[in-house]
Amino acid sequence: MIRDSFYDYLLLVKRYSLHTLNAYKTDLLQFQEYCDNSYNLTDDTRVTYPIVRSWLASLVDSGLSARSINRKLSSLKVYFRYLLKEGFISENPLLRATSLGMPSRLPVFVSRNEMASVLHESNGKISFNERRDMLIVEILYCTGIRLSELINLRLNDLDHAAATIKVTGKRNKQRIIPVTPSLIALIDEYIGLRSGIVSPGVSEIIVTDQGKKAYPVFIYRKVSRALEAAGVKGRRSPHVLRHTFATHMLNEGADLNAIKELLGHSSLAATQVYTHISIEKLKSIYKLAHPRA
Structure with a gap:
């Protein structure tokens, strides 16, 4: 049919x-x-x-x-x-079909103190694998990009002069995201280690232990282990870091439209969920601080 x-x-x-x-x-x-x-x-x-x-x-x-x-x-x-x-039918039988109501579910995110533990720099010399695993978390948290976008991020997507990365998102839509000098320095340090590992023809920034292009389960495991090691409870996934990026940006006063562009959302409605998180935070502060709360 x-x-x-x-x-x-x-x-x-x-x-x-x-x-x-x-x-x-x-x-x-x-x-x-x-x-x-x-x-x-x-x-x-x-x-x-x-x-x-x-x-x-x-x-x-x-x-x-x-x-x-x-x-x-x-x-x-x-x-x-x-x-x-296409003219196969003259009347759409789904015009009256409506979606089921769903309970609202706020995105899970990591607190600032927890992220400070996650991103704690190790002392002494670290291996390629350790540097790469740390960089995975750094990029996801500092840019808010999706797992798939990280996997497909290439060396030539990094613009040192402009301090930006070019990200290719859903339906091949591209967007430019600013990055900090410290993140660029981390990427450059990692690339220096990567050169002795990477397989021929692989241009993606993040590679596996064997120097091949990373894949979703590989990235998921690295993020989950990093968050678990820092004592983060609940969900531990790359998407949690995306939520964390957006939540921390909003809490620090970033404009909602700016966050929408950074996340690559097609509409503002998808971004507005993060305002509910801020409201919940205000409620908790109010309950703790106000004498009559």
Whole structure:
């Protein structure tokens, strides 16, 4: 039922990544299987809103989280908008479909004191691996870039004269992020050690012990171990450092629009969640300090 031309559209026109494409395939094939098993329906032009509503109800009954259900619904909406745009259908059966309400969840971040422990400089000479592991945390915290953006960060993306790095984000959108002289010095020191390790043809800054391009699990483990060693509780991931960057910037008075640009968010709504963290911080200070609180 799901048309292969839709996947070509996502890959070639929308320029979605293979990871995103596979997520769409998983969601849509699940819907296709439901239509086939429950309604003996194999024609996407005959899908109706009651069928979609029935599918969503089955997902709720299965115990799936609201976040996961909304993602599947979003995939389905994109697919039927495509069918309408291409003239396969004359009416979109998902116009009345609405996302499930979700409890608000504030981003997890590391406190300033904890980050000071994480970034504590070791005394004496350190190895290539130790320098690289420290640099991974430094870059993520000092720039707020995503895990995937760090993995793809190349040597020529660093501009020493301008003290900036060029980051390629989602959908190949590029942005320029300022970096501190101390971070540039750390990168240069690391690159000097990297030259004796790196495999031929590898231009990415962060490499594995064998000198190859880093991969997501590799970066995740390095960050998790660094945060754990400093006594950080709860979630310990590269994305936590991204949240920490944004939260600390906002708490120090950075403009919300500036943080949006640094994070590479497409809309301000995605950035505004960090204002809630600051409000929660003010509430805790108020409760501790005010006599009537």
